[in-house]
Amino acid sequence: MNFFSTNIILVENTLIVILLALSIQIPLRLGVFSFAAIGYYAIGAYSSAILMLEFGWGSWEAMFVATVFATVVAYLLGLVLARLTGLYLGMATIAFDLILVVIVLNGGSLTGGPVGIFGVLGSIELWHLAAAVIIVLALLTLTERGKLARRFDAVREDPQLASSMGIDVVSYRRLSFLISGALGGLAGAFAINLRTTISPESIGFGLVVLGLTVIIVGGQASWVGAVIGACIFVWLPKLLDFVGDWEEIIYGMVVVLAAIFIPGGIVGLFLEAKHRRQSKRNRSVVEQVSALLAGEDEHESRSAAVNEGAISDR
Amino acid sequence: MIQDLLNALTLGSIYLLFALGMALVWGTIGILNFAHGSIFMFATFISYLIAERIVLPLPVILVIAAAVGAILSVAVQVLAFQPIMRRAKNQHSAELQILIGGIGIAAVPIAIAQRATLSNPFGLGNSSFQVQIYEIGDVRVSNIMIMILFAGLVLGGGLAWWIKVSRQGLALRAIGVNDEVASIMGINKQRLALATMALGGALAGLAGALLTVYLSAITPESGDALLIKAFAAIVLGGLGSIAGVIAGSLVLALSETLVLTHTSGTWVNAVSFGLIFLILVVRPQGIFGRKNVVRT
Numbered sequence: 258m259n260f261f262s263t264n265i266i267l268v269e270n271t272l273i274v275i276l277l278a279l280s281i282q283i284p285l286r287l288g289v290f291s292f293a294a295i296g297y298y299a300i301g302a303y304s305s306a307i308l309m310l311e312f313g314w315g316s317w318e319a320m321f322v323a324t325v326f327a328t329v330v331a332y333l334l335g336l337v338l339a340r341l342t343g344l345y346l347g348m349a350t351i352a353f354d355l356i357l358v359v360i361v362l363n364g365g366s367l368t369g370g371p372v373g374i375f376g377v378l379g380s381i382e383l384w385h386l387a388a389a390v391i392i393v394l395a396l397l398t399l400t401e402r403g404k405l406a407r408r409f410d411a412v413r414e415d416p417q418l419a420s421s422m423g424i425d426v427v428s429y430r431r432l433s434f435l436i437s438g439a440l441g442g443l444a445g446a447f448a449i450n451l452r453t454t455i456s457p458e459s460i461g462f463g464l465v466v467l468g469l470t471v472i473i474v475g476g477q478a479s480w481v482g483a484v485i486g487a488c489i490f491v492w493l494p495k496l497l498d499f500v501g502d503w504e505e506i507i508y509g510m511v512v513v514l515a516a517i518f519i520p521g522g523i524v525g526l527f528l529e530a531k532h533r534r535q536s537k538r539n540r541s542v543v544e545q546v547s548a549l550l551a552g553e554d555e556h557e558s559r560s561a562a563v564n565e566g567a568i569s570d571r
Numbered sequence: 572m573i574q575d576l577l578n579a580l581t582l583g584s585i586y587l588l589f590a591l592g593m594a595l596v597w598g599t600i601g602i603l604n605f606a607h608g609s610i611f612m613f614a615t616f617i618s619y620l621i622a623e624r625i626v627l628p629l630p631v632i633l634v635i636a637a638a639v640g641a642i643l644s645v646a647v648q649v650l651a652f653q654p655i656m657r658r659a660k661n662q663h664s665a666e667l668q669i670l671i672g673g674i675g676i677a678a679v680p681i682a683i684a685q686r687a688t689l690s691n692p693f694g695l696g697n698s699s700f701q702v703q704i705y706e707i708g709d710v711r712v713s714n715i716m717i718m719i720l721f722a723g724l725v726l727g728g729g730l731a732w733w734i735k736v737s738r739q740g741l742a743l744r745a746i747g748v749n750d751e752v753a754s755i756m757g758i759n760k761q762r763l764a765l766a767t768m769a770l771g772g773a774l775a776g777l778a779g780a781l782l783t784v785y786l787s788a789i790t791p792e793s794g795d796a797l798l799i800k801a802f803a804a805i806v807l808g809g810l811g812s813i814a815g816v817i818a819g820s821l822v823l824a825l826s827e828t829l830v831l832t833h834t835s836g837t838w839v840n841a842v843s844f845g846l847i848f849l850i851l852v853v854r855p856q857g858i859f860g861r862k863n864v865v866r867t
Contacts, residue, residue, distance in 0.1 A: 290667055337852055344603050344666055348802050349851045352844040355799060359841040462795055466678055473671055505682035512675025516668045517654045 264495075265383065269451050271491045272386050276444035277464075278471040278483040279393065280437045285477050286400075287433040288413035290343055292465050293334055293350040294441040297327040299357045299460040301445025306374040306455055307367060316379035316450050324442040331438020335431050354465060358457050373456025374449075381450040389443065397480045470508050474515045476522025485523050573710050575828055581716045581785070583824030584723025588778035590801035590816050591730055592644075592771030598811040599747040600764040601666065605673030606647050606680075607775055607801070608794030613680035614640035614776030615783050616791070619693045629700035633780050640776020641769040647676055648768040653761075677795070684791035694788035695780060702784070715785050722781060726774065731813035743767065747811055796840065803843040806850050809857025818858060 261268070280294035301323045308319040338349055361368040368374065400409060411419040412429045420426045449455050467490065475486025494504055519526055593607045604610075618636040621627070627635075651672050659665035684693075704713045734740035745753040746760055754760050783789050804823045808815025827842050850857065 340855060341851055343663065344670060345806070345851055345855065347667070347670060348603075348799075348806075349847060352799065352803075352847040356841055356844040356848070359838065359844065363837050466674060469671060469674060503682075505678050505685075509675045509678030509682065512678070513651055513672050516672035516675060517651060517658065520659070520664065520668055 267491055267495060269383060269386065271487050272383075272390050273444050273448050273451070274467070274471060274487040274491055275390055275483055276393065276440055276447065277468050278475070278487055279397065279480060280440035280444060281468045282472050282477060282480070282483050283397075283436045283440065284433040285472065286409050286413060287429055288342075288416065289430050289433045290347040291350045291434070291437065292347060292469070293331065293353050293434075294437055294468060295460060295464045296350070296354040296357050297331055297438045297441025298445040298448070298464070299354070299361070299455075300327040300330055301442035302449040302455045302460070303361060303368060303374070303445075305446040306377045306449045309377055309379065310374065311367070316381045319379075320381070320443070320446040320450065323446045324439060327442025327445065328435060328438040331434045331441070332431065334438075335434030339427070339430070351462075351465065354460070355462070358461055361457050361460070369456075371457060373454060373459070375454040377449050377453050377455075379450035379453075381447065383451070386447050386451065389447070393440065393443075394480050394484075401479055466508065466512070470512050472522070473512055474519075474522055476524025476526075478521060478528060479524050482522050482524035575832055576825075577710065577712065577716070579824045579828035580821070581719050582828065583821040584719045584727075585778055585782050585785070586797075586800060586804055586820035586824055587723045587727050587817055588774050588781070589797055590804045590820050591727060591813070592774035593798075593801050594805045594808075594810065594813070594816045595730070595734075595743075596767055596771045597805065599743040600760070600767055601662075601747075601750075602648075602652055602669055602764075602768075603666070603673070604644075604647070604652075604768075604771070605670055605798065606676040607644075607673075607771065608796075608798035609677040609680040610640055610643045610647070610772050610794075611775040611779040611797060612684060612789070612791060612794035613643060614772070615695070615779035615789065616680075616684045616687075616693065618776075618780055619695055619783075622695050622697050627698055629698055629784065632695060632698055632700075633777055636776040636780035637773040638776070640772040640774070640779070642772070643680075644768045644772020644775070645765055647673075648765060651676060677798075681791050681794065688791060690791060692788035692790045693783075695783050696787060700784070702787075713785075715781070719781050719785060722777065726777075727813070727817050731817070734813055739763070739766075799847070800843040803847045803850075806855075806857055807846060809859040812857075812859040815857055815859035 277294060277298055280297060281292065284291040284294075304323040304326050305316075305319045308314040308322060309316065314322075334350075334353060338346060341349055361373075362371055364370065400406060408419070408424050408429070411422065411424060412426050416426045445455075471486030471490055472483060473486075474489065475484070476482025490508070515522065521529065589607070589611060593604060596607075597603045614636045617639045618632050621635060622632055652669055655668045655672055656665050659668055702713050702715055704711050706712075734743060742753065742758045742763060745756065745758060746763065750760055779789070800823060801820075804819035805816055806819070807822060808817070808819030823843060823846065826846070827839050830842050831839050
C-alpha cells in the first residue's frame with residue numbers, strides 16, 4: 258500500500274500512456290500508419306479543460322463530450338485522408354498534430370497560449386481510470402480472437418486480397434480512425450482530470466516519440482504490447498537513475514534498435530517463438546499421420562485439417 | 572515589397588538546400604530520412620564547437636559542416652537503414668521501419684546538443700567572416716544573403732541538371748522507378764545509395780551553417796520544424812522531381828513571408844502544416860508529380 262501511494266503518479270501515467278499507445282496501435286493493426294492519436298489526445302484534454310473551467314461543467318459530462326468530439330474529428334480526418342497510405346499518411350497525421358499545437362498556441366485566453374491551462378480540478382479518481390483501461394482491454398481482446406482478428410490481419414497484410422475476399426477494407430480503415438479517436442480523446446480527458454494541467458509543450462513532438470516508442474518496443478500485434486511498452490517506459494526512469502538523465506538519448510537508441518532487430522516488438526518475439534514451436538509440432542504430427550495411414554484420401558484430409566489448425570492458432 | 576521578396580527568396584534557398592537532400596534520397600532510394608533535420612543541426616553544432624576554439628574563415632566552416640553532415644548521413648545509412656532494409660520482409664514494412672528508426676535516431680543528436688548547450692541557441696559568430704549590409708535604394712542586402720541565394724541557385728540548378736544529364740543521374744532515376752530492374756542493368760544500388768545519402772547530408776550541413784550565420788544563432792530543436800517544412804516543399808512540388816522541390820521551397824517561403832508580414836507571426840508554422848494537408852488531400856502527386864495509381 259505504501260509503495261502504491263508513493264508511486265500513484267507513475268501508476269496514473271502508466272494507465273494514460275496505455276490508452277494513448279492503444280490509440281496509435283489500433284490503426285497500425287489495420288495497416289493505417291497514423292500518428293494522429295497525439296492530436297486526439299490534445300483535443301480530449303483541451304476541450305475537457307475548457308468545458309470544465311469556462312463553462313463550469315462536471316468532470317464526467319466534460320469527458321464524455323470531449324471524447325465524442327475527438328472521435329468526430331478523427332472520423333472526419335479519416336474521410337479527408339482516405340486516399341493516403343503509408344509514409345504520406347504518417348506525415349499528414351504528424352502535420353495534423355503540429356497544426357493543433359499552433360492552434361492552441363494562438364488560442365488566447367481560451368487555451369492559455371504557450372502557458373497552457375492549469376488548475377483543472379475534476380472529481381475523477383485513479384480507480385475510474387483503471388476501470389476504463391480494463392474495459393477497453395477487454396473489448397480489444399474481442400478484436401484479437403477468431404474471425405475479427407483474421408480480418409484485421411488480412412486488411413493489414415494484403416488489402417487487395419482482403420477486399421477480394423469480401424472484406425470491406427475502406428470501412429475497416431474508417432473504423433480504425435473512429436476507435437483511435439475515442440481512445441485518444443479518452444486518454445486526454447483522463448490526463449487533464451488527473452494531472453490538472455495541459456500545455457502546448459506536452460502535446461508536441463515528444464509525445465509522438467513516446468507513443469511510438471511504447472508501441473514499437475512493446476509490439477504492434479496485441480494490446481499486451483501496449484501494456485508492456487507503457488510499463489517499461491514509464492517506470493524505467495524511476496528504477497534506473499541514470500536513465501532519467503539520459504532519457505531521450507536512451508529512448509532514441511532503443512527505438513532504432515527495436516526497428517532494426519525486433520520489428521514486431523516484445524510481443525512479436527513471443528508470437529514468433531510460439532509459432533515456431535507449433536509448426537515444428539505440426540510437422541511431426543503430419544509425418545506420424547502419413548506413416549500410419551495407408552489410405553490416400555484419409556491422409557490428405559487429415560493433414561489438411563492439421564494444417565488448418567496451425568493457421569487458425571496463429 | 573522588394574525587401575520581402577528578397578527575404579522570401581533567401582528563406583526559400585535555405586529550404587531548398589535542406590529539402591534537396593531529403594528529396595533526392597527519398598525519390599531515388601526510397602528512404603524518407605527523418606534524421607535529416609537532426610543531421611542538419613548536429614553538423615552545425617560540430618562546426619560551432621570547432622569554430623569556438625579556432626577562428627576560421629567562413630568557407631572552411633562551410634566545408635566542415637558539409638563534411639560532418641555527409642559523415643553522419645552515411646553513418647545513419649550504414650548503421651541503421653541498411654540493416655533495416657536487409658531484414659525487412661517487404662518494401663512496405665521497410666519504409667515504415669525506416670521512418671520509425673529515423674525518428675529514433677533524430678532524438679539522439681538533439682538530446683546531446685540540448686545537454687551541451689543547456690537548450691540555448693548557438694551561433695557561428697566566432698569566425699573571420701563579417702556580415703556586411705549593403706543598401707541599394709531602400710532594399711537592404713547582406714553578403715550572407717547573397718551567398719545563400721547563390722548556393723541555392725547553383726546547387727539547385729546544378730543538381731537538377733546532373734540528375735537529368737549524367738550517367739549516375741540516370742542510374743539514380745532508374746532506381747527510383749524500379750530498383751530490381753535497375754540492378755539487373757548493372758547498377759550497384761548499395762554504393763549509389765551511400766553516395767546519395769552523403770550528398771544529402773552534405774547539403775543539410777551546408778544549409779545549417781549558412782542559416783546559422785544568416786540568423787546568427789539556431790536552437791537544437793530547429794531541425795524538426797525544418798524537416799516538416801521540407802516535407803511540405805517536397806510534396807508540394809511532387810516527389811521525384813528536382814524542379815518540383817525548387818518550386819515547392821519557393822512557394823512555401825513566399826507564403827510564409829506573406830503570413831509573417833500580415834499577422835503577428837505566431838501562425839507561420841501553420842502554413843507548412845496546412846500546405847501538407849491541402850496538397851495531400853487535393854493533389855497527392857504534387858504540382859509536378861506523375862500520377863501513381865494504387866488500388867485499395
